[in-house]
Amino acid sequence: MEAHTEPIIVPKPLDPWKILYRVVNYGGLLLLLVWGFLGIEYKGIMQTAPGTIQAMGRAFLRPDTVYLRTWTVDGLPYAVLETIAIAIAGTFASAFLSIPFALLAAQNIVGEKVSKVGKFLVTMIRTFPELILALIFISIVGPGAPAGILALGIHSIGMLGKLFSEAIESMDMGVKEALESCGGSPFEILFRAILPQVSPELTSYTLYRFEINMRAAATLGLVGAGGIGAPLIFAIRTRAWPRAMIIVIVLIVTVTIIDAISGRIRKKLV
Amino acid sequence: MSATAPQQATGAHEPIVVPRPNHLRRNLIILGVTALIVGSAWFAGFNVFQILANFQRGGRLLRRMFLEPDWSFTPRIYSPMIETIRMAIVGTFWGALLALPTAVLAAENFLQKPWISKPLRFILNIFRTIPAMVLASLFVAIFGIGAFSGVMALSVFTFGLISKLTFESIESIDYGQVEALMSLGANKMNILRYAVLPQILPQYMSYTLYGFEVNVRAAAVLGYVGAGGIGQTFEQALAFRRFDRVGVIIMISFFVVLAIDLVSSSIRKRLV
Numbered sequence: 001m002e003a004h005t006e007p008i009i010v011p012k013p014l015d016p017w018k019i020l021y022r023v024v025n026y027g028g029l030l031l032l033l034v035w036g037f038l039g040i041e042y043k044g045i046m047q048t049a050p051g052t053i054q055a056m057g058r059a060f061l062r063p064d065t066v067y068l069r070t071w072t073v074d075g076l077p078y079a080v081l082e083t084i085a086i087a088i089a090g091t092f093a094s095a096f097l098s099i100p101f102a103l104l105a106a107q108n109i110v111g112e113k114v115s116k117v118g119k120f121l122v123t124m125i126r127t128f129p130e131l132i133l134a135l136i137f138i139s140i141v142g143p144g145a146p147a148g149i150l151a152l153g154i155h156s157i158g159m160l161g162k163l164f165s166e167a168i169e170s171m172d173m174g175v176k177e178a179l180e181s182c183g184g185s186p187f188e189i190l191f192r193a194i195l196p197q198v199s200p201e202l203t204s205y206t207l208y209r210f211e212i213n214m215r216a217a218a219t220l221g222l223v224g225a226g227g228i229g230a231p232l233i234f235a236i237r238t239r240a241w242p243r244a245m246i247i248v249i250v251l252i253v254t255v256t257i258i259d260a261i262s263g264r265i266r267k268k269l270v
Numbered sequence: 271m272s273a274t275a276p277q278q279a280t281g282a283h284e285p286i287v288v289p290r291p292n293h294l295r296r297n298l299i300i301l302g303v304t305a306l307i308v309g310s311a312w313f314a315g316f317n318v319f320q321i322l323a324n325f326q327r328g329g330r331l332l333r334r335m336f337l338e339p340d341w342s343f344t345p346r347i348y349s350p351m352i353e354t355i356r357m358a359i360v361g362t363f364w365g366a367l368l369a370l371p372t373a374v375l376a377a378e379n380f381l382q383k384p385w386i387s388k389p390l391r392f393i394l395n396i397f398r399t400i401p402a403m404v405l406a407s408l409f410v411a412i413f414g415i416g417a418f419s420g421v422m423a424l425s426v427f428t429f430g431l432i433s434k435l436t437f438e439s440i441e442s443i444d445y446g447q448v449e450a451l452m453s454l455g456a457n458k459m460n461i462l463r464y465a466v467l468p469q470i471l472p473q474y475m476s477y478t479l480y481g482f483e484v485n486v487r488a489a490a491v492l493g494y495v496g497a498g499g500i501g502q503t504f505e506q507a508l509a510f511r512r513f514d515r516v517g518v519i520i521m522i523s524f525f526v527v528l529a530i531d532l533v534s535s536s537i538r539k540r541l542v
Contacts, residue, residue, distance in 0.1 A: 040417050041417065046411075089316055129487055129491050222494065256396075
C-alpha cells in the first residue's frame, strides 16, 4: 500500500485568456497601489509628538470633568444636546424630502427612463460632501445649528433616496394595481398603497441614517455648523488635551448609546 | 343566530365596515416622534422664515461660486486633487489589509472564543464612533500638517468600517462547507483557506471598494483640518473669501468623486 495521500484540491486548467485577464487586473491594481504610495510622503513625526502623545494619554486618564458638569450654553451637555438635535432634525427633514426623490428613482413607479434620471440625481446628491454643503449653507444662513440641519437634510437624500427607491421597487404591486383599477388618484395610491407597504423599511433606513448623521453632526461643528465639533476642534487646536479628551469620550459614549437604542428599534421593525 | 334572523327578514344588511381598531398606542408614538422632531428643530434654532429671508443673500454667493467661477484656477487644483486620490488609495489599502485578519478574529463562528471576539468588537465599535475628521485633527497634532496624517486617519477609519462589514459576512457564511472540512479532519488554517475565505472574498473586495468610495469623499474634505489633499486648497480659497475659486474646487472635485463612484459601484455590482 502506498502511504502518500492524494491532494484534495484538483488544480483547474487555466486557459491563456484567463491568465492574461488576471495579469491585467492584479497588475493594474498593483500599479495603482504603487502610484498611490509614491505620492504620500512620510516626513516623520513632529518633534513635539512624544510630548503631545504623553499629554494626550495623561488627559485621557484625567479628562476635564468640570466642563462635563457645566450646565450652561458653554458647557458640554448643551453641545451634546445640540448635536443630537441637529442629527434628529436633519435626518427627519431628509426622510420627508427623500420620498419624492425615491418615487422619481423607482422603476416600477415612473418607468425605466425616468428612473435612470432619478437614480443619477440621487447619486449626484450623495457625492456632494456634507461638509461642503455645510460651508455653503453657513455662508447663506450664517454659522450655527440651522446650517448643519440644512446640510444633513440635503446630503442624506442621497442615501435615503436610493434605499427608499429600492424598497419601493421591491414592494407588492398588486395593491397599487387594485387601487388604480378602482380609479384611485395618484395621491390616494401614494398614501394608501405605496407608503403603508414600505413604511417599516423606510423607518428602519431613516433610523440607520440617523446613526450615521449623529457622527456627521459631530464633525459639522468643525466648520462652524453647530454641535460638539466646534469646541472639539478648538480644544485640539489650542492643545487643551483634557478638554479634547472629555469631548471625545462623551462623543463615543453618546454615539454608542444612540446606536444601541436605534439598533434595537430597527430589529423590532423589520 | 336568533338575534340576526329578524334583521335578515326585514332585508337589512350587516355592516361591511369593520369597526376601527384602537390606534391609541400608534398615535401616541406618532405624537412623541413629532414632538421630538419639532423640539429638536426648535432647540437648534431652526427658523424656516429666517432661512428663506437669508436665501436672497445666499443667492448672490451661489451665483459667484457656480456661474462666475475663476476657471483659470483649474491647473492649480490638479496636484492636490491627485494627492487626494492617492491618500484614499493608500488609506484604503492599509485599512483593508488590517481588516481581514481582524474580521476573522472578531467573527464569533470561526474561532468560537468569546474572550477574543467580544473585546475586539468593542474596540472596533469605538473606532467607528470617532469621525474621520476628528481622527485627522488628532493625527495632525502628531504627524504634522500634510497628507500622511490624512492617510493615517483614513486607514483607522476604513479599518473599523471594513472589519465590521467583513466579520458580519463571515458570521453569515454557509456553515456546511466548514463542517464538511471539519469532518475530514482539517485544521483551522485549512478551514479558513478553503471554506471561509472563498465565501467572503467577493464581499470583502466589494467592501474594500465601498471603503475606497467613502475614503475619496472623506479625503476631499480632510484637508480642512490640515490633513492634505484638495481640502487644504479649499480652505485657503475660503479663508481669502475667493468664492469664485471655491466654486471651481467644488465642481471639479465633485465630478472626480462622481466618476470614481460610478466606476467603483459598477465593479461592485459585478463582484457580488
